[in-house]
Amino acid sequence: MRSVFARRAVAAAALAPLLALAAPALAHADTVTPSPSPSPSATAPAVTEGEAAVKDGDSPYTDNCAAGATTAKSADITVGGAKVGLIEIRHSANCDVAWGRIQLTDAGEQYVNEQTTVAITREGSDATYSCTPSLDKSDSLNAYTCYTSVVLLDGGSARASAVNPAFDASPGAGAGEVVTESFAE
Known part of the structure; x- marks a missing residue:
């Protein structure tokens, strides 16, 4: 970010x-x-919303994909059972893309460091993008955040994850890994 x-x-x-x-x-x-x-x-030809050539690795704000986006899937991030944040799959139906976003609360501020990584992966492909949250707190979300680049869904599915050694792992995930359920349109 x-x-x-x-x-x-x-x-x-x-x-x-x-x-x-x-x-x-x-x-x-x-x-x-x-x-x-x-x-x-x-002037340049008009481009209708979502019509532009969005591609893997673009910012969600490219071609206005973030406008009207929804949270498709989310999972609580906990440490020792206490909620410190949320990992989300954000989805733009207009652009047919998804991206990962983390929101760490004030209780999770200590995990805003290089050990915390957020990723979005299009399942069944090599398309994976990641980010690390910053101490630049989002005023609109009142949280420490970052968002990944987008993956095109194109009929496929995506999964988001947040990793930090201190996080309580999701069932079946690796140590310190919190994973959302898979999302497909």
Whole structure:
């Protein structure tokens, strides 16, 4: 997950060419006559939601896939029986993708470190993406989070996992591994 500063740097870099073009007009704003907006045929073709070419490894925010996403499956993360977080499979029906997300509560803050890994795997393939939560707490979720890149479902299934040696393991999982149930559309 990119830090707030990294996201702002990417946004600033993307806006720099536009600002450079606008600077002369802004300097003489009182003498500039606004030009008409380009006609729809002069702009890029419209892409309907979910139509763009989303691929394995993209951010869930690529092509607006995260908008309207739902939690398809989840599992509590516990340490010594006490809940410290949640591992989720997030799903976008519009883009036909899934990704993993962890939410660690204040009780789970001590597990926000390099020993905690979150992964999403498309079952039956090599497509696996992971992330490590950061101490940059999400205000909207009131939790320490990270999200993985997406896997295309395309009729397949996915499973999310969170691993830390301190976590109580899910039944049948490896030591310290919490796993969601498999999700398929």
